[in-house]
Amino acid sequence: MARGRTSWAAARRSRPFPQNSAGTGMAADLGMAALSVRGRSRRPPPAAPSPAQVLKCRAWWSGPMLARCLRSVPTVKDRSMGSIATDEHAGAPSRAIGGRLRTWSPPAVAATAAVAGSILLTIVLVAIGFVITRSSLSPRIVGWDGSVERWIELHRTAALNRWTDVGSILGGTGTILVVAGTSIAVMVIRRLWYDAGLLGMALSIEFTTFLATTTVIDRPRPTIVPLDPIPVTSSFPSGHMGAAIATYVGLGIVLSSHLRRAAVRVAIWVVAPVVPIYVGLSRVYRGMHHPTDVMASVVLGVGALCFALLAVHAAAVAADRRRDRRVETPKLRERSEVRT
Template sequence: MSDVVVQVAKRVVLPVALLFSVMVALGVLVTRVLARSWPFTVEDTVNRELAADRTPGWNDVSLVFSTLASTQLIVVVTVLVALVLRLVLHRWREPLFLCAAVSAQALVFLFTTMVIDRHRPAVEHMDASPPTSSFPSGHTSAATALYVGIAVLLALRAKRTPAKITWWALLVLVPVGVAVTRMYRGMHHPSDVVASFLNGGACVAIMARAVLDHTLTWGRAKLPVDSSGDDVAPAPASAG
């Protein structure tokens, strides 16, 4: 049990805590230290230009992408994909990785908003504002963790390079679309969504290293391997 605790601390708790510290540090830089420095001085201009270019058609498109990253849909998709992975692969490693990545980014996001208080852009907001700070973007962070996490799993299963590229291209476009959507709808500054890419992407990397690494034993002794590469069961202990 002690080995498991050490592995969890080294590969999950400490990296996530470090990520939280980095997010808070970035938030302080954006909202205080560098608030009057370029490029943060032009963020309001970007939001105003996006708001001025709104059209009924793009409003509908933005609503689709924003919905793809809503809290309710993120939870539903995560649970459904995890269940499918469990039923198809008959193991817990992949479902645990996806759920852990999405959960970790949510925790980092939530605690960061408790420390960093940033007002949303000074344009018309197309969505109801949740009771959290503008920094970082929860929608973008969640979309990055979920859809990039799925891309990682599908790419690992794909045997051909074109298939890997296709999965990455299709699924990575979702968080990118969500990021642009959240700015277009007046809910976040550019730096909010950039920081969210870091949060979601880092959580995927942390959990991939912690859960998908097949060399980890998580407290169980590794079986010896014979010349064919198959695990060899230990010989039963002598009764005498």
């Protein structure tokens, strides 16, 4: 065999290099490969393949692997979903409802969950009202309410009258409509549909539950001198307190989900619960509600928020399931066409 055509393997066997280190062996391999290539041909080495050629050559085996990896990466949510409507925030009930109603539209899923939550919350509030007004514990509860109200009436001052007037206004119908309406309008303009739906459904659940409960539990107002005009509705529960919780705490949930600074979120969660407490104490001070009315309204407001969150998360889960089905259906069709 000619010297120029001596193969690399034969040259490697005839003149072995010491294998004392990995670096020496690698240098020997590279050197013999260079000599072999130079001896075989005078032509320049072939050009490196382009990225398009590499992708084309490897697409037949890397396609399924790449698709599997992309499915495992969390997808970015739509801007319209907001930060509160994510899979990691959804609990087991929301995922169960959204998965079962995945063929429904998200508004229909949210409305169904909200109506069911309003019915359940009304049953709970009516049961609490019966315990307070028509059970064997009623005399003790009514007596305790009366003693607290008489003590408050004896310790009224002009300054407290002014401060409690502000607290009562914060939970009034006009203030709640302005605050909630403005917030929902801003969310709609920014296309934060799920955030707007949370606040709107919380107030809707609170209002319908309040009307149904106050109609069934016709509790009279306190006997002390009132500082505000007497509303048409009965005393149980406090609509001001429930609406304040649904509005201000609901806004706290929405704002904290969009803010990253811990100090700002802490400030929000300090202010958000304080406002409803301020409203409830003001309503008791001004003779509009019994103390137990305000306590039961905590269940009303918190329950309305919980069922609104459940409805929003269920709607988000249903939307994700529908989106996944739309993505998977063309893939199944393509596979069936390839097989045929």
